[in-house]
Structure formats: structure tokens, C-alpha cells
Amino acid sequence: xxxxxPVLFDFIHLAPEIILSLWGLFVVMIDVxxxxxxxxxxxxxxxxxxxxxxxxAALASIYLPDMMDLGHAASNVEESLFQGTILGGLLVERLTxxxxxxxxxxxxxSTTWDLTEHWGExxxxxxxxxxxxxxxxxxxxxxxLFLTLEMMTICLYIVTAFEKDQRRSxxxxxxxxxxxxxxxxxxxxxxxxxxxxxxxxxxxxxxLALAPAHTSIGLVGNVAGAxxxxxxxxxxxxxxxxVPFHQWAPDAYEGAPAPVSAWLATGSKLASIVALMKVLVxxxxxxxxxxxxxxxxxxxxxxxxxxALTMTYGNFAALAQKNLKRMLAYSSIxxxxxxxxxxxxVVVGAGKSAAGPVLFYLxxxxxxNIGAFSIAAWLYRDKGTDQIEDLNGLGLKYPILGMCVLLxxxxxxxxxxxxxxxxxxxxFSEALSQGDDRHKLTFLWLVGLGLMNSVISAFYxxxxxxxxxxxxxxxxxxxxxxxxxxxxxxGSAAVALxxxxxxxxxxxxxxxxxxxRIFITPSRPAELLSVSPVRVVPRPNASDDTRLRAGPxxxxxxxxxxPTPVPDSRAK
Amino acid sequence: xxxxPLTWFLIFAAACFVIGLMGVLVRRNAIAVLMAIEIMLNAAxxxxxxxxxxxxxxxxxxxISGVMFAIFVITVAAAEVAVGIGLILLCYRxxxxxxxxxFDSLSG
Numbered sequence: 166x167x168x169x170x171p172v173l174f175d176f177i178h179l180a181p182e183i184i185l186s187l188w189g190l191f192v193v194m195i196d197v198x199x200x201x202x203x204x205x206x207x208x209x210x211x212x213x214x215x216x217x218x219x220x221x222a223a224l225a226s227i228y229l230p231d232m233m234d235l236g237h238a239a240s241n242v243e244e245s246l247f248q249g250t251i252l253g254g255l256l257v258e259r260l261t262x263x264x265x266x267x268x269x270x271x272x273x274x275s276t277t278w279d280l281t282e283h284w285g286e287x288x289x290x291x292x293x294x295x296x297x298x299x300x301x302x303x304x305x306x307x308x309x310l311f312l313t314l315e316m317m318t319i320c321l322y323i324v325t326a327f328e329k330d331q332r333r334s335x336x337x338x339x340x341x342x343x344x345x346x347x348x349x350x351x352x353x354x355x356x357x358x359x360x361x362x363x364x365x366x367x368x369x370x371x372x373l374a375l376a377p378a379h380t381s382i383g384l385v386g387n388v389a390g391a392x393x394x395x396x397x398x399x400x401x402x403x404x405x406x407x408v409p410f411h412q413w414a415p416d417a418y419e420g421a422p423a424p425v426s427a428w429l430a431t432g433s434k435l436a437s438i439v440a441l442m443k444v445l446v447x448x449x450x451x452x453x454x455x456x457x458x459x460x461x462x463x464x465x466x467x468x469x470x471x472x473a474l475t476m477t478y479g480n481f482a483a484l485a486q487k488n489l490k491r492m493l494a495y496s497s498i499x500x501x502x503x504x505x506x507x508x509x510x511v512v513v514g515a516g517k518s519a520a521g522p523v524l525f526y527l528x529x530x531x532x533x534n535i536g537a538f539s540i541a542a543w544l545y546r547d548k549g550t551d552q553i554e555d556l557n558g559l560g561l562k563y564p565i566l567g568m569c570v571l572l573x574x575x576x577x578x579x580x581x582x583x584x585x586x587x588x589x590x591x592x593f594s595e596a597l598s599q600g601d602d603r604h605k606l607t608f609l610w611l612v613g614l615g616l617m618n619s620v621i622s623a624f625y626x627x628x629x630x631x632x633x634x635x636x637x638x639x640x641x642x643x644x645x646x647x648x649x650x651x652x653x654x655x656g657s658a659a660v661a662l663x664x665x666x667x668x669x670x671x672x673x674x675x676x677x678x679x680x681x682r683i684f685i686t687p688s689r690p691a692e693l694l695s696v697s698p699v700r701v702v703p704r705p706n707a708s709d710d711t712r713l714r715a716g717p718x719x720x721x722x723x724x725x726x727x728p729t730p731v732p733d734s735r736a737k
Numbered sequence: 738x739x740x741x742p743l744t745w746f747l748i749f750a751a752a753c754f755v756i757g758l759m760g761v762l763v764r765r766n767a768i769a770v771l772m773a774i775e776i777m778l779n780a781a782x783x784x785x786x787x788x789x790x791x792x793x794x795x796x797x798x799x800x801i802s803g804v805m806f807a808i809f810v811i812t813v814a815a816a817e818v819a820v821g822i823g824l825i826l827l828c829y830r831x832x833x834x835x836x837x838x839x840f841d842s843l844s845g
Contacts, residue, residue: 248799307806308802308805308806308809311806311809311810311813312809312813315813315816315817319813319816319817319820322820322824323820323823323824326824326827329827332831332842333842333843335824335827335828335831336828336831336840336842336843337843338824338827339767339824339825339827339828339837339840340840340843342820342821342824343767343770343837346771346774346817346821347761347774347777349817350757350774350777350778350781351758351777353777353778353781353810354754354777354780354781354784356781356806357750357781357782357784357785357788357806358784360784360785360788360802360803360806361747361784361785361787361788361792363795364788364792364793364794364795364798365794365795365798365802366798366799366802366803366806367795367798370795370797370798374795415843416843416844419843420843
């Protein structure tokens with residue numbers, strides 16, 4: 166058994182997760198012990214503020230390894246913690262920070278209206294779901310992967326059904342649960358086959374054990390391997406709501422309280438996409454397709470088809486929606502389709518860290534969705550429904566928020582000058598620059614379809630804007646929004662605008678994050694068996710941008726000799 | 738001990754898995770669906786333990802990862818049932834039915 170470092174060291178790296186877990190218990194206890202006699206609304210507000218304090222404490226604790234000088238430059242290096250089950254390093258730290266910031270907005274939105282009496286449990290479950298997401302991103306092994314995935318989704322099943330006096334909330338929760346647990350059973354069976362075929366549960370070791378399988382025929386004749394790949398893809402397809410495993414998403418998003426829908430659309434999807442990339446590249450890389458032949462059996466073809474179906478179906482179904490949350494659900498399905506194109510580019514360009522654009526897209530997409538769902542929360546508070554027609558006249562009555570929503574919707578369409586455009590631009594151009602001619606043809610199809618879909622998506626996003634700016638106000642008037650709604654909408658519009666005008670800082674950051682070793686198919690035993698820090702990830706602020714973009718992976722000044730990634734099919 | 742070959746376990750696990758999957762697809766009662774999901778999880782457990790017993794661990798890897806996996810899956814399955822029963826009860830109070838195809842107020 167490889168033993169890494171003092172155990173205390175590992176626990177310090179895990180500080181955000183530990184703080185969040187304990188804080189969840191703390192919040193429940195405070196609710197039960199001290200706030201018994203307060204009204205539901207007061208308890209919601211007090212506990213909301215407390216949960217935000219907990220999230221801020223966790224955010225601060227990310228930098229604990231840096232602050233406590235632990236003998237070596239802690240976060241310059243990607244460590245394997247807890248005997249190679251959990252990853253620590255730049256990528257995980259930054260994504261943890263991102264998830265915690267999103268969580269703070271989600272908690273703040275939850276105080277918009279009195280959605281439940283059980284505030285303590287509600288906030289605790291949100292915090293614990295976040296622990297699951299953070300560990301899902303960091304997991305390096307099948308068991309932790311499965312456990313954290315379940316930790317995330319089981320908490321989310323409950324909060325989806327939390328608005329107990331609403332019929333649709335209970336129904337959304339049950340549907341999410343049934344689809345979710347069936348898909349995790351399928352996923353688990355796939356993992357068990359993968360364990361049987363390779364004899365290990367560590368992702369890098371699986372990739373290494375499968376390396377001899379990287380032959381010219383791909384998965385032909387390998388029934389067990391094909392089953393494992395298919396089942397794993399079904400499991401992840403469900404979590405990222407890819408067609409044909411998307412049926413739960415519209416119902417769960419519509420039924421759940423708006424803050425929870427926001428968390429389903431951002432946190433859960435973000436963590437699952439990163440985990441999908443990690444598993445596909447690190448463990449299943451050799452089964453991507455046969456050497457020299459992208460069309461031979463392997464999962465690249467399957468993922469390409471899923472991606473095409475997902476973006477097309479998501480956009481066409483969104484066109485028909487009248488409910489704002491349901492429309493956003495289909496739009497998030499479509500965005501998952503775009504991101505799968507980016508994921509494919511990561512696989513084909515293994516070692517070139519094409520993951521940066523996908524991470525960029527995830528940041529931009531998450532920020533925009535928080536803003537959009539906070540509008541849904543506002544509608545629901547004042548009108549009790551969240552139909553798009555309830556937005557009528559809102560843009561004229563609240564011009565600043567109206568302009569912010571305008572920016573958000575245009576960014577989601579991908580109009581130039583806004584962050585959403587750069588997200589799509591980086592991701593699609595990365596996809597087109599990968600691989601040889603045969604890859605290019607596949608990617609050309611996918612990117613073309615993606616661009617066509619962006620045009621289609623304009624129709625339903627513009628419907629929101631048309632209701633807001635061109636229709637007279639109808640029905641009960643909206644009351645002034647709470648401070649939390651204003652902050653969420655203005656904040657996410659600011660992200661769309663600032664990173665639209667200056668995408669460079671964010672793309673430099675995401676490119677640095679993408680240098681992580683989890684986006685590289687492992688290639689030689691030395692890299693795998695040494696659990697000591699393997700790669701040096703250059704700090705983005707300590708190095709100039711050009712080197713990060715153009716230099717070899719981990720080519721920092723003090724980098725150890727680098728293992729060359731597996732020569733992909735195009736090299737032969 | 739070695740009288741039973743590995744393939745028997747795998748066939749048994751695959752059969753359990755298919756039975757569970759059929760149960761999920763065919764049964765309408767939510768409780769029955771929950772039971773079918775449990776069968777699927779247990780099928781995976783049989784696989785894990787069988788592979789652990791008959792396989793040799795990769796060098797540098799824990800020799801008991803297969804059984805550890807199975808133990809944790811049992812825990813997760815318990816948590817899932819608890820949540821599932823809770824959700825089914827919640828829906829039962831509203832619809833006075835536990836059939837999954839009755840819960841159809843959301844669609845489109």
C-alpha cells in the first residue's frame with residue numbers, strides 16, 4: 166500500500182469538506198435547540214445567514230494548506246490524498262471555490278419565500294450535497310466516485326421534494342429519485358465490471374490496465390468491456406441530463422423550489438461533467454476508439470451521437486415550453502450537449518489539455534443559470550407560478566434588472582461580446598483543432614450542429630425578453646425584489662458582461678486548471694505507482710500566459726521530467 | 738472452494754441484474770420498483786465480491802477494494818431505500834396511490 170504523507174496533511178486539504186459537513190449538523194442542531202419558538206420566516210433567515218457563514222468559512226479554509234506552511238509549496242502540486250483516493254491541487258481548489266460561491270447564492274435565494282418549515286434540514290442537505298459535489302470532482306477511485314455521486318444525488322432528491330405543500334414538488338422529487346436510483350444501479354454494475362476487468366478501482370490504474378486494449382479493432386468482441394462502457398455512460402448521461410436519459414430533468418426542475426432547481430442546474434451538472442471527463446479520459450481512454458480509426462467501436466462514437474441528440478432535442482423541446490423553469494431545464498439539457506462536444510475534444514486531444522474551454526463554459530453557464538433561476542424565484546414569490554407570461558412588463562418596471570436579464574439571455578444564446586459567446590467559441594474552436602482529418606470530419610459535423618442549435622435557442626431565450634420588454638404587465642403586479650435576488654441577477658449579469666469583454670483572465674485560469682493530470686490518459690507505471698506529487702501545475706499568477714497555453718504540460722521551471730502521454734491514434 | 742467457477746457467479750449476477758431491470762421497467766407500483774432497484778444493486782455486489790475473490794489485485798492497490806466496495810454499496814442502498822420510502826409516502830398522501838404512472842401532473 167502506498168503511504169503518502171502525514172495523515173494530518175490529508176485532513177488539512179480536506180478542510181472545506183469537513184467544515185461543511187460539521188456545519189450542516191450544527192445548523193440542524195441550532196434549529197432544533199434554539200429556534201423552536203420562532204416563526205418559520207425568521208428561522209429561515211437566521212439559519213440562511215448561518216449557512217452562508219459556514220460556506221464562507223469553508224471558502225477561507227481552501228487556502229489553509231497555503232497558510233500553514235506545510236514544508237512544501239502545497240497547492241503548486243497535485244497531491245493524492247488518503248492513499249490515492251482523493252486528489253488535491255489547483256483544479257480541485259478552484260472548482261471548490263466556484264461551487265462554494267454558487268452555493269452562497271443558492272442559499273441566499275432560498276430565503277426569498279417561505280418554502281418550508283424545516284429550515285435546518287433544508288440548509289444542511291444543501292451543504293451536504295455540496296460536500297458530495299466537491300468530493301466527486303476530487304475523487305480518483307471508483308468507490309469514492311460512486312459514494313460521492315450518491316451523496317450528492319440523495320441529498321438533492323430530498324431537497325427537490327422539500328416544498329411539501331406543493332404537489333409538483335413531491336412528484337418532481339419522486340421522479341428524480343426513481344430515474345436517479347435506477348441509473349446509479351446501472352452505473353454501479355458498470356463499475357463492478359470495470360473492476361473485474363482490470364482488478365483495480367483506481368482510475369489511473371484502470372487506464373493503465375486497459376492500455377493493451379488500445380488496438381485497431383476497438384471494442385469489437387469485448388462484450389464485457391462494451392457493457393461496462395455503456396453502463397457507465399448511462400449513469401453519467403443521467404447525471405448530466407443527456408438525451409435519452411433526460412426525462413427526469415424537466416419534471417425535477419419544474420417541481421423543485423427555484424433555488425434547488427438552480428443548484429441542480431449548476432452545481433450538480435458542473436461536478437458531473439468534470440467527473441465524466443475524468444473517468445472517460447483517465448480510466449476509459451484506451452477504449453475511446455480503435456487505433457487509427459475513429460469509427461471503429463468505442464465510446465467516442467456513442468458520446469458523439471448522444472451529444473448531437475442532446476443539443477438538438479433540448480433546444481427543440483425548449484421551444485414549446487411555457488413554464489420558465491421547464492424552459493430553463495430544456496436549455497440546460499441543450500447546454501449539456503454543447504459541453505459533450507468539448508468533452509470529446511478533451512479525449513481526442515489527450516495530453517493537450519483541451520479541458521480548459523469546457524471549464525470556461527461551465528463557469529459561464531453556471532453563473533448565467535443562477536441569475537435566470539433567481540428570476541423564477543422572484544416570480545414564484547409574488548405570483549405563485551413561474552410561467553413565462555408572468556414576466557410581462559417586468560423589464561419596463563425594473564429597468565436595471567431587465568437589462569441584466571437581457572445580458573444573461575443573450576449570453577446564453579452566445580451573442581458575441583458576452584461570456585457565453587467566448588465559451589462556445591473556445592470550446593468549438595478547440596474541438597476543430599483536434600486530431601487528424603477523420604476526427605475533424607466528426608467534429609465539423611458536431612460543431613456545425615452546435616452552431617445551428619445556437620440559432621434555434623435564440624428563439625426561446627428571446628421569448629423571455631419579448632415578454633419582459635414588449636408586453637404590457639398583466640395579473641398581480643410583482644413586488645420589489647429582495648436584495649438577494651438583485652444581487653444574484655446583477656452578479657451573474659456582471660460575470661456575463663465582464664468575461665464577455667475580457668475573457669482572457671478567466672480563460673488563462675481555466676487553462677491552468679486544465680493542466681491537471683486527471684485530464685490525461687496515464688501512460689507508464691512510474692507515473693502511476695509513485696503516489697508522491699507527480700506533476701507540477703504552474704500557478705497562473707506566477708507565470709506568463711503564453712507558456713501556459715503553448716508550453717508542454719507541467720512545463721514549469723521546476724517540473725520533473727514529464728511522462729509523454731499515450732500517442733494517440735493520430736500519431737501513428 | 739475452487740469448485741465453483743467464476744463464470745457461475747457472473748451469470749447469477751447478470752441474471753439478478755436483468756430481473757431487477759425488468760422489474761423497474763414492468764412494475765407500476767413504486768414500492769416494487771424500489772425493490773427491483775435493490776436487486777440490481779445486489780447484483781453489482783455479487784459481481785464485486787466474486788471479482789475480488791477470484792482476481793489478483795494490481796500491485797500497489799488495496800487487496801480488499803472489492804469487498805470494501807460491496808460494504809459501502811450496502812450502506813448506500815440502505816440510505817437510498819430510506820429516502821425512497823419517504824418520497825413514496827409523500828406522494829401517497831397526495832394521490833392516495835403508489836403507482837408511478839399516476840404521478841403525471843408534470844409533463845411536456
